[in-house]
Amino acid sequence: MADENRQDDGRRPGATLRAAGVARSFAGVRALRGVSLELHRHEVVGLIGPNGAGKSTLVNVLSGFDLPDAGTVELEGREITSWSPHRRGRHGLARTFQHSHAFRSLSVRENVEIAALGVGAGAREARRRAGELLDLLGLSAHEHATAGALSHGDERRLGVARALATRPAFVLMDEPAAGLPESEVPGFEAVVRSVRDEHGAGVLLIDHNMALIMAVCDRIHVLDQGQSLAEGTPGEIRENLDVASAYLGESALVEAESG
Ligand SMILES: Nc1ncnc2c1ncn2[C@@H]1O[C@H](COP(=O)(O)OP(=O)(O)OP(=O)(O)O)[C@@H](O)[C@H]1O
Ligand SMILES: [Mg+2]
Incomplete structure (x- = not known):
C-alpha cells in the first residue's frame, strides 16, 4: 500500500491505535489494570513511569506479543486484540524492543x-x-x-x-534511546520528529530520559503500578510531577524522572 494513502488515512478520525481497558497479570502481579490509551497519526505520545509500571507489557499487548486478560486493542477502528505481530506489521504497526531482537549474525x-x-x-x-x-x-x-x-x-x-x-503508520518504541551518549540524544530527537512529520506516523515513545520526553512529545501518558496516573501535554505533566513530588516527597514519579 502506498505511503500517500497512509498520509490521507492519518487525517481520518479513525486513524488511531487504541488500547481500551487493558488488564494483564503475571502470577499474581497485576502488570496492567484497565489501561486505556490512544495514539493518533502525526503525533508523539510519551509513555513514562517507574520500573515495573507496566510500560513494556502495554507495548507487548499493543503489538501482539502478548494477549491481555481483559480489554481490547483497535487499529483504525478494527479490533485486532488477537492478531499476530506479523499481521499487525502488515497493517502498519511496528515496534522496537527494550532488548535487541536483531539477527546477530547478519x-x-x-x-x-x-x-x-x-x-x-x-x-x-x-x-x-x-x-x-x-x-x-x-x-x-x-x-x-x-x-x-x-x-x-x-x-x-x-x-x-x-x-x-x-x-509503519504507528511505531511503538520501548526505550530506544537507553544507552545513547548524551551528545547523541538531540540527533535521536530529530529522528523521532522526522518519523512524525515526514512519514506522518504516530509514535509511542517509552523513555526514562525526561528531558528527551519533554522535548519531543506532543502528549504524555503516565503509568504507575499498572494504572494510568495522568495524561496531558508536557507542560501539564511537568506541573503534575511537581505537585506529586511536593506532596508525596520521594515519590515513584521523582524516581522515574531521574531514572
Ligand atoms: N513475562 C512476565 N512474567 C512475569 N512477570 C512479568 C512478565 N512481564 C512483566 N512482568 C511483571 O509485570 C510488571 C510490569 O513489567 P513491565 O516490564 O511492563 O514494566 P516496565 O514499565 O516496562 O518497566 P521498566 O521501566 O523496568 O522497563 C513487573 O512487575 C514485571 O516484573
Ligand atoms: Mg520496560
Missing part, C-alpha cells in the same frame, strides 16, 4: 532489509529503504558489520531502523 544492512521484506516490500525497495534508514540513523559506516558486534547505542538505533523499514 549484517546491519541485512537486518533492515529483512524487516522491509517481511512486510511485503520487493528486494529493490528493501535495499532503498535500508540505505535511507541507515543514513537517517547514522549507521551507514556499520552497514556491513554483523549486528551482534554493534555497541549498545548502535544496537538501539538498528532496532529503530528495523521498525521504520516496515513504513
